[in-house]
Amino acid sequence: MREFWIIFKHAFLSKAKTKSFVITTAIMIAGIFLFANISKIIDTVQTMTGGGDDEQVLYVVDESGQLADRLTLQLSGMKVEQSSESKEALIEKLTSEEIDSVLTLAVDSQGVIEAEYTTMSLMDFAIPMQIQEALQSIQTEMKAEELSLNGEQVQTLFTPIQFEQKNVSPSxxxxxxxxxxxxxxxxxxxxxxxxxxxxxxxxxxxxxxxxxxxxxxxxxxxxxxxxxxxxxxxxxxxxxxxxxxxxxxxxxxxxxxxxxxxxxxxxxxxxxxxxxxxxxxxxxxxxxxxxxxxxxxxxxxxxxxxxxxxxxxxxxxxxxxxxxxxxxxxxxxxxxxxxxxxxxxxxxxxxxxxxxxxxxxxxxxxxxxxxxxxxxxxxxxxxxxxxxxxxxxxxxxxxxxxxxxxxxxxxxxxxx
Structure with missing residues (x-):
């Protein structure tokens, strides 16, 4: 058995001491700690570069004259500025990177909100979704007012059903x-x-x-x-x-x-x-x-x-x-x-x-x-x-x- 343990020890130590094994292990450990703290690292980088303190301004052209104020209340975490300029003028400022984004609002003959969001960012996904959800809430409020429904009656329209799933399989x-x-x-x-x-x-x-x-x-x-x-x-x-x-x-x-x-x-x-x-x-x-x-x-x-x-x-x-x-x-x-x-x-x-x-x-x-x-x-x-x-x-x-x-x-x- 002495020869067995000599070869066992050699196989273990010879691989453990190689540069590739040590470097791979170190990189994996560093990757684990990096992954666990990725959000904190991103926030720190944004703070150091000044990107985390810039508040994005949403310029709104409200052709209906009744949506901009409501949208401001819905988007509490974003600065909304109603503009008196035309849509074309704001688009020119957008292409020259003077402003971040433009939102055009209107209401059709049936009372349905029409919105057009314009931006230069290729990775702008979260903000449009937030705006869409806010406008959907405003649309619901407007329809409720049209039907003379109070807040409690509106809530009953969205009451979820009670659904429970059971599985009787022994596994x-x-x-x-x-x-x-x-x-x-x-x-x-x-x-x-x-x-x-x-x-x-x-x-x-x-x-x-x-x-x-x-x-x-x-x-x-x-x-x-x-x-x-x-x-x-x-x-x-x-x-x-x-x-x-x-x-x-x-x-x-x-x-x-x-x-x-x-x-x-x-x-x-x-x-x-x-x-x-x-x-x-x-x-x-x-x-x-x-x-x-x-x-x-x-x-x-x-x-x-x-x-x-x-x-x-x-x-x-x-x-x-x-x-x-x-x-x-x-x-x-x-x-x-x-x-x-x-x-x-x-x-x-x-x-x-x-x-x-x-x-x-x-x-x-x-x-x-x-x-x-x-x-x-x-x-x-x-x-x-x-x-x-x-x-x-x-x-x-x-x-x-x-x-x-x-x-x-x-x-x-x-x-x-």
Missing amino acids: AKSEDELNQARVLVYVLMFVIYLSVIMYSSMIAMDVANEKSSRVMEILISSVSPVKHMFAKVLGIGSLGIVQILIYGLAGFVALKTSATEVPGGFGDFFSFSDLNVGTLIYAAVFFLLGYFLYATLAALLGSLVSRVEDVQQMIMPMTLLIVAAFIIAMTGLGNPEIGYLKYASYFPFFAPLVMFLRVGMLDLPMWEPLLSIAIMLVTIFVLGWFGARVYKGGVLMYGPSRSLKDIKKAIQLGKE
């Missing part, structure tokens, strides 16, 4: 639980997907690099190829877990120390206060199983190539499996009860994402995730046994790698 969750589960499952699916791709590829690249530099010949003379394979899988896997924990800790600290407060919005959406802790446990279980499944396959494929340049081509079938699993799982975010998801969740290469999606968003009977986990464990065992045989001969193979047909040659070489 259904409440709406709040489902919304929170959907967010968490979406985030963790990305974590599992990206981690499996990144760390599995890292293993295949590391094995191919050792072969191309002839270091492999020295290693296998003192330790068995089987020990070498599993020590490398566990070493890089442990590094991946540490990196994810660092990201998780950084995210927790960023949210707790964030200077941005969004009441009833983003913070509440990511509170997960009513979420079952079992979802997080399943996320950890399926992440570990998915990693070891694909990492073993990556080590097997990486042992068949002699050049680092051939790694991506050799692991392409494995990458397609991960991508297919991710696409299938994503289609179930809106409706996790789709029939094909149930069958896909028992396929071992799809289970890490698809079964986690189902168990996170549905109240499944215990035997379903346990059966999927058991199938994955058996697959990992079989793949590990088969992969060890291929790896034993594959690390001794040199020359151009043609295809997956080299697996047979690696097994025969391993027997010798």
